[in-house]
Amino acid sequence: MSIYRALSERFARIATIGEASAILGWDEAAMMPDGGAASRGDQLAALAGVIHDMLTDPKLGDDLAAAEPLDDDWQQTNLALMRDRHKRAVCLPGDLVEAIAKASSSCERIWRSARQDSDFKAVAPALGELLALTRQAAVALGEALNLSPYDALMSQYQRGISSKDVEPIFANYETFLREALPQAEAIQAGRNAPAAAPPQVPVALQEALCRTLAQQAGLDFTAARLDRSMHPFCGGIPSDIRITTRYDESDYASALMGVLHETGHALYEAGLPKNFARQPVGEASGMATHESQSLIIEMQAVRSDAFLDYLSPLLHRSFGGDAETFSPAALRARLRHVERSFIRVEADEMTYPAHVILRFRLEQALISGDLQVADLPGAWNEAMQSLLGITPPDDRRGCLQDIHWYAGLVGYFPSYTLGAMAAAQLMAAARQAVPGIDHGLAHGDFGPLRGWLRANVHGYGSRYGFNELLVKATGKALDPVDFQRHLASRYLAVS
């Protein structure tokens, strides 16, 4: 057996154990009774330990060092990604990994009550400790990978784009927003008053429509489930996808948009290259690319004029009540509404990047040491004022709102906005390449769009990093202009 073949088998075994963790993670959120929590933590930690042991096995390192360059580009990329994983696993001392695991779990627990009480001081010491450990890991990772500490953290979530690429893009967006947001608000205010409150819709009806639309978008329920959880997500594995949502009877759109968002993630997973299943190169290329796939479905396709025209009568048929509340105009008013707000996860697509820019800058300063934990609430509120012109009334609606930092996730936030921008860029390219996309959406047919995404994004797995993939698919690296054009046409055109 060739060394490469032996390596592939080892990585397939690692991936298979990772699949077990993925299903258990879904179960934890969607099914597990409270009593199982402590044991589940142990189970996931034990599996992570098994994977870590396999990745740091000296025999694996020897094989990786001995492997010859391969003629096949996919295999060669696969080998490079194997080496990257091994390097990341061995460069962190075991006691640091353990200390981070303990500190995250403790900090996250403290954060839950601190957020509830809007009491930043209560969690500040734990956050300080966790950030100090995260910084140590960032330095070690950065040395091994030849990246700055912050880029080393960012690269855990998305390879192929660095903070140096992101900074000008975000600065450019800040400038755009400063003009665009007041304009959009003025146009919005000039329209008729927003439609009446949406009707109450029983959960069973919502769920049935969510299933229908997810299926229309391309989700294959012989290889997927839709369930409920507190925080919606897409989990599982490519052949057994588990998406979740939550239902609110007084706001049917939230589950519907949520399910279609998760369906976008699911289509990516389902479309990954099967001949590299369970290999590093066969996985999704990162969180920014993943987010581009959820947002191209939710924001670009589903909220398009074409699809809303299709959705309008379908909603009325499915939910009954007053047709007027489901008119295309009412849907546009409801689903494309800009508003300066405090909470990232509730933000519209125009203001959302401001929330991300704020976090991107603050987390860089926290890792570099330019910002002390004690000064975080003040820095947060100043940045909100500067970016959106509003100041959170308390830290619950400020620096305590997101779990990420308190769970040790630093470098993740940019992915959300990189994904939103990439979604616009990919949609523009897809529309150019496939003229039938909007015609399809107007008839509830996602096929033309999905076909293009499968060929130009999903099927590449991790063959390319973020910007490389965009160059392949759209002819250029991430370019904020497509996203701004998208926003301008949706929010800045007086209709």
Add this chain to the structure above:
Amino acid sequence: MSIYRALSERFARIATIGEASAILGWDEAAMMPDGGAASRGDQLAALAGVIHDMLTDPKLGDDLAAAEPLDDDWQQTNLALMRDRHKRAVCLPGDLVEAIAKASSSCERIWRSARQDSDFKAVAPALGELLALTRQAAVALGEALNLSPYDALMSQYQRGISSKDVEPIFANYETFLREALPQAEAIQAGRNAPAAAPPQVPVALQEALCRTLAQQAGLDFTAARLDRSMHPFCGGIPSDIRITTRYDESDYASALMGVLHETGHALYEAGLPKNFARQPVGEASGMATHESQSLIIEMQAVRSDAFLDYLSPLLHRSFGGDAETFSPAALRARLRHVERSFIRVEADEMTYPAHVILRFRLEQALISGDLQVADLPGAWNEAMQSLLGITPPDDRRGCLQDIHWYAGLVGYFPSYTLGAMAAAQLMAAARQAVPGIDHGLAHGDFGPLRGWLRANVHGYGSRYGFNELLVKATGKALDPVDFQRHLASRYLAVS
């Protein structure tokens, strides 16, 4: 750290990975879409491989050999059970384990269609191959454990009782049945005609009552779930129990009895000694003991006069309709009905042991080589004729009905009847020790029975083998007289 302590940590890690498998096994049966099947097989195999690697690790063997005898009896038993597991894992050559895994999976697949077509010849070659491999494993296990090949197989499912103990007990039962069954049938025939067909009951109402009664029996839904699957079972782990059932709107009793049966298994798991959680001695003592705990709830408690009197008005309140169909007499006629039948899993408690005796004898002959696979259908039908006086019209209702042999499970069947007999023996002892048991059941209160079971069975984990545990709890090893007394009072008393 003492050697024993280090061993405990290793076994805790092994058990933790086993927990992950348990949850994934439940998911496979209760949740997984079809698309996940192949990947799930790989995931479970990978985890089994990890566990096997850990159990056969030479360092583990060295520690087990070096460990000193311990003063604490529980710890000493734990150490003995650790050694037993290690021995079982190392005595089987890796290629034999792999060959058995492949042959079982292939044979089971062929069996599914062979059963459907009632075509034994189609599966005979695969069964022959699997049995040959099973025999090899039995010989290797037997040599390592100083047991006969068949007892070595039996000991995988239940320690503390051997085929030499079982043979006279089963022979004795055969004699009992030869007289008792015709008597019971005559008494049954002499009663009024059986009640009208049970009412149709919507699944939602059935499920609600199943939950209520499982909870009353002691199932804690903050640490358990009830779901649906094709074949009902109790899975999961002590702090996160997963029971399943299936509902039939035209036969409400089947889900109800099924859920209470699985609840009996669940109470055993939940009552295992917490200070030995994840240790071999902290696990259930085997499948026969486990079956005694499901049957003491389902057969002994729930079908008792006391509980049926309680259940009667509750069923009427819960399901509505004609009170007469839920009268205590109607329930007794329905839930305590003897009948010679072909299918083990549908058999009543009096004829069930005949199905097990048949399998016990035939599987011994298959392993010893006294019975050839080609002769199995004939031997099966002869034995059915001899034991119950009926001959299956086809192999689907004969030797093709059960999955066990076709999945490589030989030595398991006796557990069902040993459990049924132990349940009667334990119930007799419990009634003697705790006078309030039937008074409790008459008020829907399982507390007195459960308390006795927890103290005398559940809390012992694997501290004792099957017969030892019975001696501790009832003063004697398995004695078929208690089960026969139970049957006589239920089926042979002219009311």
